[in-house]
Amino acid sequence: MGKLDIQPGQVFLDLGCGSGAVSAAASRYTQRVFGIDKRPQAVEMSRSALPSGQFFCGEAADILPTLPRIDRCFIGGTQGVDEFFPLLLSQAAPGAKIVADLARLGAAAHLMQMMKQAGIFRELIQIHISRGYALAGDMALRPANPIFMVIGRC
Helix, strand or coil, X not given: CCCCCCCCCXXXXXXXXCCCHHHHHHCCCCCEEEEEECCHHHHHHHHHHCCCCEEEECCHHHHHHHCCCEEEEEECCCCCHHHHHHHHXXXXXXXXXXXXXXXXXXXXXXXXXXXXXXXXXXXXXXXXXXXXXXXXXXXXXXXXXXXXXEEEEX
């Protein structure tokens, strides 16, 4: 949420809205929350998590042109990114921020390159978490898969 810097009244879009957790967090800052996911069960979970949001089931490339100008966008999945990213850019308001959290380095690199080509790339961050476990009377850390955050600003 910090990298998105959502302001009251802005349009927030959650691409790959999944459980609706990110949309629910965004709703603390703006009431104009939209989400898209291609999985019907994910859309239903998002609607349950945030009844005031507007959630759509289908391909982002098909739904994006029907939405209002987007001020802030969180990308939680990149399936179909080659199709939806140009449409996202055309729907983005001046100064829009786009933040993607990705588990795969290749997907992060691809989106970063797309942002660079569009002239909006700002930052790449690796987020790494390790969880403690008991080992030989002490504590050790077991790493979890890292997340790559790709940040752009229109």
